[in-house]
Amino acid sequence: MTASSPSKRRGRQLDEIAVALPQRAASLLKVFLARTTVPLSRTEANVLAALAERPWRITELAARERITQPGVTLLVNRLEQRGWAERHVDASDRRVVLVTITPEGEEVLARLRAEYRALLHEEMATLPEEDVGTLARAIEIVDRLIERLEAHQR
Numbered sequence: 001m002t003a004s005s006p007s008k009r010r011g012r013q014l015d016e017i018a019v020a021l022p023q024r025a026a027s028l029l030k031v032f033l034a035r036t037t038v039p040l041s042r043t044e045a046n047v048l049a050a051l052a053e054r055p056w057r058i059t060e061l062a063a064r065e066r067i068t069q070p071g072v073t074l075l076v077n078r079l080e081q082r083g084w085a086e087r088h089v090d091a092s093d094r095r096v097v098l099v100t101i102t103p104e105g106e107e108v109l110a111r112l113r114a115e116y117r118a119l120l121h122e123e124m125a126t127l128p129e130e131d132v133g134t135l136a137r138a139i140e141i142v143d144r145l146i147e148r149l150e151a152h153q154r
Contacts, residue, residue, distance in 0.1 A: 021142070032119055038112045043067065047075060048109050051085055051101035058099065084108055 029042055040048070043065055050056060050064060062072040076099050079085035084105030090096035101109070124132060 032116050035119060036112060036115050038108055038115070040112075044075060044079065045109075045112060047072070048079065048084060048101065048105055048112075051079075051099060052106060052109055055088070055090075055098035055100045057096060061099065079105065082108075 033040070033042060033045070046065060047061055050061065056064070058069055058072050058076065061076070062069045065072065067075075076085055076087070080087070082104075084102055086100050086102055087097050088100055090098050124135070127135075
């Protein structure tokens with residue numbers, strides 16, 4: 001074994017994690033959205049969650065979701081048709097239109113989150129205690145990684 005073997009092995013592991021982590025997160029969400037009683041896409045769910053945080057401009061939502069402004073406009077139109085979002089003129093700048101979540105949208109988001117937690121809880125309850133602890137530790141590690149990556153963006 002050469003001196004660089006542990007380094008090469010670590011490099012391969014980092015490569016595997018870099019590919020697998022986003023794929024697994026996307027797969028988990030895809031499985032959940034296929035089983036939920038709330039009929040919406042991943043992007044619709046993301047936008048609804050963003051609107052629960054604060055009002056957004058269409059341009060901000062497009063940048064956040066990395067889709068075109070016309071694409072977000074269509075998505076917001078669908079959310080409005082379902083009664084989950086509304087457009088309002090910004091009181092501080094009447095040229096600006098803000099998108100907000102409605103009380104019905106908040107209820108739908110709460111139901112979606114509750115269904116997600118119930119699904120995962122049901123499946124994770126069957127795991128050995130050691131695996132549950134490993135998952136909890138992995139979440140802490142991923143949270144720190146996200147914080148570091150976000151700090152590099154600033």
